[in-house]
Amino acid sequence: MPLGNSMTKERFKESLSCYPRALREFFRNDGLDIAASLSYFMVLAMFPGxxxxxSLLSLAGASESGTKWIMELLEQSLAPNGESASGDSQQLLDTAEQLLAGLASQASGTFWAILVGSLGALWSTSGYVTAFSRALNRLYGAPEGRPQWKRRPQMFLITVLIMLVAVVTLVLLLTSGSVARAIGNIIGMGDSFVLMLNIAKPPLMLIMLLLVLALLYYFTPNVKPTKFRWFSPGTLTALVILGLSVFGFGIYVSQFASYSATYGTIGGVIILVLACWISNIALLLGALVDIEFIRLRQLRTGMPAVDDVLLPLRDDTLIAKQELASYKDLVQAQEIRIKHGGDPLEDMEADPSTSPKRKMKLLPMGLVAAAAWTAGRMKAKRDLRRDSEQSR
Structure with missing residues (x-):
């Protein structure tokens, strides 16, 4: 086999190895538990979102058609075989319809009232993005170094950007008929623009979903990848897993699930939480695939990224403050222990099961504590000797 073909085949095998390693890292980092915690924040952020x-669609004059399109999408997802929804699927659709109707009634009023309400709802929605950033920090093995006053506004801006992408996508998807024809006449394309728009709607939605995933993967963690990748192995993997999970979950709910019979009216809520959990699993797996491909690229350049990726932190301000607070807590605990008769050198015993870095950090504190303890003992002996001499 020629050398070029051999190298190409070897690089292909190396790329494929990223997927099983990402799956192993998912379970090593307790990915199921992380996805469950993200599901909690997703449910809390779903209704404000x-x-x-x-509200933003109402500002664009497309709130009614937008809610109708969301309901049609839910019906297609929960009844993938083209049959009418029944059982748990129908209960979930009824709950979603009531929810959307209630939200549509709240998204009304003047322009400024709608805008202020939208900003407040977006601030609540950014709680999920903040939780997602903590999850990615754990997957990267990176500490959070951004102070709260800086991190929350950043997550809010990311949420606003994602919501604007969603609004623009929905407006483009809902543009049809006379509106699309009028736009086509303005730009000189007429009915050709309507045909092109109808053809471009499905790929446009996929591209916008990839953009949302890329924004989450790039901007939320406290590490800075080399460059922004719109089409990455992780975003594509997450999109494929999301599509397969939506299709499979729709079949499961419509054919096999019986939550409404078991749990009654809260069956729809349980289905919603389960759907959020599956979605977050897909998002985390996609992020891990991107991490493994970053690690592979670093290994190919000779970097020692054997266990973790080597990426610079976005901010390390909070790390120094946390280390200082931890050091103060250790010093205070050591002082209390020595005051009550503890041995100051006890923590300095060799223990191979613990990290050597912590022993190095305790070395200056241990020396100071030992000197203080020795001085205290000598003072106590002098006082005892002086008292015994006076008693004589």
């Missing part, structure tokens, strides 16, 4: 989306 929908309110913000409908």
């Amino acid at each position: 929908l309110l913000a989306l409908i």
